[in-house]
Amino acid sequence: MMKPFLSIKNLTVSLKSSKEPLLRSVSLDLAAGNVLGLVGESGAGKSMIGKAILGILPQAVEITAGEIWLNDQELLRKPAKERRKFIGASTALIPQDPLTALNPSRRIGPQITERLVDILDWKKDAALARALELLNEVQIPDPERVMHSYPHEISGGMRQRILIASAFAANPKLIIADEPTTALDVTVQKQILHLIADLQARHQTSLLFVTHDLGVVSKVCQHLSVLYAGKVIEASEIRDFFKNPKHPYSRALLAATPKYNDPASSLTPVPEEVIAEVEAEIFAPRTECSHVN
Template structure:
């Protein structure tokens, strides 16, 4: 019997700028069905760029030049533009970073939530409305009809993020890209939203590619981790193994730099210059090897 394919498989993904600089350096990772896979690294590491490459929304200045992205065994590069959009629309969803900018301020919440169900998946309007009510209840919004009729500015930040989470899970996608979904929220609301995403993920069995810079979040929500630096994978491991025995000096430095809430008096440890120098050398060597291979 053949093994079930990965929900998401990325192999050798490379993207470049017009000047030839690589922003993604031969990235490979796998997300198993029903798994939360964390993509972690500091700002500018390339985390969000991987999600954009998957969803087909890379910035105009960035071009994918190598590698493959497969959803449940289907290679996206083999599809035409329209077929790729249909597949991504049917099988993936996004929880964006900032709910205020992600929602259209001139439209009510209900139509924004139902767009994907009606226009991409072809659901009848009544079925879509009922599904939206169900999902708003699942994210613990007490008055779904009031929220459906509201404009984004009439909701709190936490409620807007709950709306986007409900919209992402509504069509039962195989994979959700959660792009730092708690960054714009205060600490108390962050905990509620993380718990909500984890609960929904278990209930629906959805795979999640969880983009974050917070190792505390990684420990709480994920089963496996990929650590990035400058668009390059420096370590991949199951989450328990990564925290028990991190293999790369950069991973260890990130852990040392994480605030300890159990010890608020402890000082922060920045990533050391020796580690950064080692990383710079790794990146340079990888770039030189890639240039030699490509003439």
């Protein structure tokens, strides 16, 4: 079995005020150059896993147990400054909404080069050259004009391509894509998915792909983890999952997925008895967690 590049072990994230866990002993592995999908309903904890890795959790929550290993380095034991530097050099994020992710008062060029210059100490000229190269790579026409444009002057699809270019700018070993097609129309979604898959394969980047769409997972991922209420309830290879999902909730999610080849078919909700079963499994009595500094 290939050694994981990213390994999360029993990660628990809790509210500081009430100590209520939001992630519950989450464990997952992602091999170098592979794509792992995190799927589940809204609020299942998918994005929070990415934020825990990147060290950008909201102030109201904290990591109370577990380990996060990235390229044989345990992140949570590192001093904060060293951790930020390591994460900045080895990881990147493709956020969900390009309009809110980009600064509306700054031109595109400086937003792409900022991380290269300020965090990774690139020379300004080299960073600008890299930015132009990336805009060509993500198939943006007239990249020099776009470099001098403001976010509101370009389309949503182009803004998302710019965020993808920014993520790949410093050749990170791990990219976290947090529902990167949600804010786009269906036609543009397909183009963006193809682009991300192509760049990931070309650069052999490890990719953690957060989504609620099983159809997307089937196209871009080799493995997936299904979450409910902050807990991984099934982890599987993609081909095995779609042939024979093991957990009743996973089977119900598959049954509830819209059939694009039969748009007139009725949607199938997840049965209440399945929800009751999975919640009984998750909310069983738990032991106290020790705080991680």
